Amino acid sequence: MRLKNRKIANLAFRTIGIALFAYILSRVNLGNVFRQFRNADPRILLLAAAAEAMLIITKSIRWKMIAAIQGIDIPMRKSLAAYTASLYFGIITPGRIGDFAKSYYLINSGIGIGKSIFSSLLDRIFDLIFLVIAGYISLLFFPDIIKNQLLVSSLLVLFVALTIAILFWRRNLIVKLIRRFISGLRLPRVGQKVSDLTDEMLDDFGLLTAKQVFGLILLTIIAWSFHYTFFILSAHSLGINASTGMMLISISAAIFVSLIPISIAGVGTRDLVLIMIFSRIGLSRDQAISFSFTFIIVYILVGLAGLICWFMSPFEVSSKSN
Numbered sequence: 108m109r110l111k112n113r114k115i116a117n118l119a120f121r122t123i124g125i126a127l128f129a130y131i132l133s134r135v136n137l138g139n140v141f142r143q144f145r146n147a148d149p150r151i152l153l154l155a156a157a158a159e160a161m162l163i164i165t166k167s168i169r170w171k172m173i174a175a176i177q178g179i180d181i182p183m184r185k186s187l188a189a190y191t192a193s194l195y196f197g198i199i200t201p202g203r204i205g206d207f208a209k210s211y212y213l214i215n216s217g218i219g220i221g222k223s224i225f226s227s228l229l230d231r232i233f234d235l236i237f238l239v240i241a242g243y244i245s246l247l248f249f250p251d252i253i254k255n256q257l258l259v260s261s262l263l264v265l266f267v268a269l270t271i272a273i274l275f276w277r278r279n280l281i282v283k284l285i286r287r288f289i290s291g292l293r294l295p296r297v298g299q300k301v302s303d304l305t306d307e308m309l310d311d312f313g314l315l316t317a318k319q320v321f322g323l324i325l326l327t328i329i330a331w332s333f334h335y336t337f338f339i340l341s342a343h344s345l346g347i348n349a350s351t352g353m354m355l356i357s358i359s360a361a362i363f364v365s366l367i368p369i370s371i372a373g374v375g376t377r378d379l380v381l382i383m384i385f386s387r388i389g390l391s392r393d394q395a396i397s398f399s400f401t402f403i404i405v406y407i408l409v410g411l412a413g414l415i416c417w418f419m420s421p422f423e424v425s426s427k428s429n
Contacts (some may be wrong), residue, residue, distance in 0.1 A: 121240075123370065123375070124338050124371060124373070124375030124376050125370065125371065125373050125375060126375070127370075127375035127376065127378070127379060128370075128374045128375035128378055131375070131378050131379065131396065132348050132396070133380070133391070135392050135393050135396050137392050138197040139391075139393040139397075140393050140397045140400065141397050143345045143346060143393075143394070143397045144345070144397065145345040146346065147345050147346075148343075148344045149339055149344075149410075151246075151340050151343055151344035152340070152341065152344050153340075155336070155337045155338075155340035155341045155344070156408070157338040158333045158334075158340065159333065159334065159337045159405055159408070159409070162330050162333040162334045162337070163187070163190065163191055163194070163412075164187065164232070164327055165330035165333060166190060166326075166330045167186045167187040167189075167190040167191070167328050167387050168183070168186070168326060169225075169230065169233070169323060169327065169330065170186060170189075170190055170209065170230050171183060171186040171228055172212070172225060172319075172322065172326065173226050173229050173323070174186075174191040174213045174226050175201070175318055176311075176314050176315065177222050177225065177226060177311055177314060177387040178211065179218060179222070179226070183285065185257060187214075187416075188214050188407020188416045188419055189208075189209040189416075190209055191409075191412050191416040192208060192209070192413050192414075192416040192417040192419075193206050193209040193227070194206070194208070194410070194412075194413045195409070195410045195411075195412075195414045195416070195417055196208040196411050196413070196417075197209075198220070198372065198406050198409065198410045198413070199342075204261040206227060206231060207224065207227040207228075207231075209225075209226070209227055210223040210224050210226065210227045210419075213226065214254075220307075220309055221307025221308045221311075222308070222311060223309060224308060225297040225307070225308040225311045225312075227311075229323075230309075231326045233323055233324070233325075234327065234331075237327050237328070237331055238257050238359075238363060239264060239269045239363070241331075241359040241362070241363065242359050242360060242363020242364070243261075243264055243363070244359070245355070245356045245357075245358075245359035245360040245363065253405065255306070270407070271409075284334075292391070294306075308421025324392060335354075335355060335358055337405060338354070338358045338398075338401060338402075339351060341401040341402070342354055342398055343375055345394070345398065345401075347390065347394050347397070349385075349388055349390065353388055356384070357381060357384045357385070359399075360380055360384060361373070361377045361380055361381050361384075361399070361402070362377075364376050364379075364380045365376060365377045372402075372406055373402065374401070374403070377399055377402060378395070378396060378399045381395040381396075381398060381399050382395040382396070385398075
């Protein structure tokens, strides 16, 4: 009953963003928004789609590299299919917990649950660190979006850093979190204790070398560069005239704010921030909403690609001893 009530409360909390989105739509000219999309240059949109495809490919390579560090060999084609499928589940699940779906591929192929989850966990950690840093830096350029923004955002980053440090210092807290996480995933064949799974996951951090971490960071930067390119090209095709620097700031701030868990896929919160930023650089509210719609569109396209990959036959991987 407590779990059910918590889920209901979480869903209700996330409707704040939906309500905000509905209010914003009531204050814009949707005719102008749709007109911008009708007049969009299809050639530029095609290039944008190619950039997003390169994002998925690069992240698939990163996940394959993480698995290789663990002694798991995944063929590139199968890594790409698994990663794309996990993006679909990440979009449709709260907190993007579905991103861990790729761990199912490893588990079903005989890889230990702890090692399988670690591959997805480390993959997520690199993305979150990049988004927090990029978003924090972007918000520095617009210090008045919310009251005491610099103080609040700095305290938030500090809180996240301290939380991570405490979790690694108090391993029993990690055990409790993983127990709740595993119960939410409903993983098959959980035969070992959660504490053992935690040890298995944390031990794999010791496999990372400085050179490997640098390589993963580089792949993360390259992957997100493709993602930013998608949005910059999309904005250009929609006739949104802003400097590349301002677009980078807008994209980073929009993604960063969408991490706040009061919405679904950033709907509402992202729109509000884009309206605030665009108004500072002389762009209209309609243009901000048009640009915000590109986030929704890319989620739909990636989700469809992931759904197709999910229906592909499961693949097997082989593990190599370290």
